[in-house]
Amino acid sequence: MPQEIDASLTKGSINSHILKLSFPTMVGMLLQAVYDIVDMAWIGFISPAALAATTLFGTFFWLVEVMNEIVGNSSVSLISQSFGSEDMERTQLAAEQTLIFKFLLATIGATLLGLLLEPAFRLYTSDPEVIKHGMDYGMIRVVFIPIFFSSYSVNTIFRCTGDAKTPMKLLIGSALLNMVLDPILMFETIPGTRIQGFGWGMKGAAIATVSSITLSFAIGFLLLLKGKAAIRIRARHLFVLNRTIDFKLITVGLPSGINLLLRNLSTVVFLKLVALYGTSAIAVVGVAIRVYSFGMMPGWGLMMGSGIIIGQNLGANKPERALQTVRLSTIDCMLMVGLFAVAVTTFPSWILGLFMGGASIPQEGISLMRIIGPSLLIGAAMSGIxxxxxxxGKNRPMLYASVISQWGFMVPYALLVVLVFKMPIAWLWMAFVVGDGAEFLFRWILYRKSNWLANRV
Structure with missing residues (x-):
């Protein structure tokens, strides 16, 4: 985005800004989610064990994702507020430190995950097919975690300086490349066609993913280096850490990181309980998570776009516009996510059948899909708030709400249902609504009581 274009979000129609900034993000994220769904559908043609392996790896991966969450949330507040106050030097410095600091943390996280990956799989299953598929897929993904984290940072820098279209284009290009490479690299003969592929199985799925992410990162990073954005990344600054900025990158987003860590740990416990019902149950949960993520993409895109608008307006000392942004964003989230929630609740068998590779649809999967619909509506409301x-940059309220809901409601409920009362798995699925409902309630209470409008970073 050229320097002379006014990227300020502190004036004009608020809802127009929300939609203009969020829509490109939503399009890119939705297409990325479409890839995730297509990826899961292709993996379903391999076997339910392959689906289960992907589900387990995703759980382990998101434990490392905590580092990305911490620095990522901090960077949104730092970059957008600095840009809103027209402090370009601080904006540049925050963007540069986000890139290098997150890359270093990702390298540490990838090393730890690589060492612990096989023991983690064995903790959940003794099925050799699941473990083999998981290691084939997971080790390739682990090596590229630093690039994955860095690609998020590149997109954040563009968005926080008012350019949502470039990240959208990068995400679209990445997703399209991924969808093309997936079947070619995975199968010897692409299902339903006579087209010959490489037949690399789960390794092919992982290679397709890391190739598309790497290309997207490389293009975006070069654009920032060449000054094709509101700010320019200075290469020499990528080799020097700034203690002041890096401290803020850790502390501002730390509550969000702890929030994600505790949420992921609750998922670890939940998935262990699901594993007691067999490999098929793990596979079904994996599909449900992808469907939920797809449905929530509009909400998450609106939250990202609205957060940037709020940050710039707070940086410009316009709290009334920030408050109105929250209200409008919540309404938009409910409307957009609600449509998909209705579809999931109405057509659970058809949606689940897309991922089963022609296999019969398990009844426990249908009952889970009916739970996902209400959870989507609750999640949409939480995104707006x-x-x-x-x-x-006041992230502690979300931490408090998450801890109370996940560990005070969801996990105890799931443990009681499975270990004490030994109920059918349909009762375990209700833990999603129990956890999300409690979190929304506490997040709303804290939103009303905390003085977030006065917070600056």
Whole structure:
């Protein structure tokens, strides 16, 4: 985006800004989610064990993702507020430190995950097919975690300086490349066609993913280096850490990181309980998670876009616009996510059948899909409120709400249902609604009581 274009979000129609900034993000994220769904559908043609392996790896991966969450949330507040206050030097410095600091943390996380990956799989299953598929897929993904984290940072820098179209184009290109490479690299003969592929199985799925992410990162990074954005990344600054900025990159987003860590640990416990019902149950949960993520993409895109608008308006000392942004964002989230929630609840068998590779649809999967619909609506409302905290940099309320809901409600409920009362798995699925409902309630209470409008970073 050329320097002379006014990228300020502190004036004009608020809802117009929300939609203009969020829509490109949503399009890119939705297409990325479409890839995730297509990827899961292709993996379903290999076997339910392959689906289960992907589900387990995703759980382990998101434990490392905590580092990305911490620095990522901090960077949104730092970059957007600095840009809103027209402090270009601080904006550049925050962007540069985000890139290098996150890369270093990702390298540490990837090393730890690589060492612990096989023991982690064995903790959940003794099925040799699941473990083999998981290691084939997971080790390739682990090596490229630093690039994966860095690609997020590149997109964040563009968005926080008012350019949502470039990240959208990068995400679209990445997703399209991924969808093309997936079947070619995975199968000897692509299912339903006579087209010959490489037949690399789960390794092919992983290679397709890391190739597309790497290309997207490389293009975006070069654009920033060449000054094709509101700010220019200075290469020499990528080799020097700044203690002051890096401290903020850790501390501002630390509550969000702890929030994600505790949420992921609750998922670890939940998935262990699901594993007691067999490999098929793990596979079904993996599909449900992808469907939920797809449905929530509009909400998450709106939260990201609204958070940037809130950050810039708080940086420009316009709290009334920040408050109105939260209200409008919540309404938009509910409307957009609600449509998909209705579809999931109405057509659970058809949606689940897309991922089973022609296999019969398990009844426990249908019952889970009917639970996902209400959870989507609750998640949409939480996204709208969450923009207030991410934009202001006051992330502790989200941490408190998450800890109370996950560990005070969801996990105890799941443990009681499975280990004490030994109920059918349909009762375990209700843990999603129990956890999300409690989190929304506490997040709303804290939103009303915390003085997030006065927070600055």
């Amino acid at each position: 969450g923009a207030a905290f991410t934009g202001s």
